[in-house]
């Protein structure tokens with residue numbers, strides 16, 4: 001990943017974080033997805049008084065890309081305000097693994113700390129139906 005593109009993704013995720021709807025946890029997350037065509041889709045977490053239907057920032061961004069017809073994801077950036085870079089939950093890892101073979105997951109915090117891992121490292125051996 002080129003540093004310039006990575007920086008842009010982190011910047012977009014940081015912007016999207018401001019739209020997070022989090023009256024229950026008060027924990028805001030932003031995400032940005034880079035697709036094979038070079039487009040960027042952003043997302044924030046969206047909570048609900050029925051907690052189980054809360055949606056993570058990562059899945060908001062991925063579902064926006066899919067619904068616009070882009071199914072080949074190259075990278076996902078995540079931003080939140082934690083002492084260490086924020087990592088995606090298990091559900092988001094599973095959803096990521098559906099839409100890219102070699103997705104780069106860029107985990108960051110507002111202090112600029114950063115860890116980059118492939119989705120295969122984060123969800124080794126993700127279940128796939130044999131073709």
Ligand SMILES: O=c1ccn([C@H]2C[C@H](O)[C@@H](CO)O2)c(=O)[nH]1
Nearest residue numbers: 025027029045056057087088089
């Ligand atoms: O990677 C993460 C981790 C958590 N959350 C959201 C879900 C919930 O709204 C809040 C607290 O878990 O943060 C995300 O959006 N992404």
Ligand SMILES: [Zn+2]
Nearest residue numbers: 056088089092
């Ligand atoms: Zn998640």
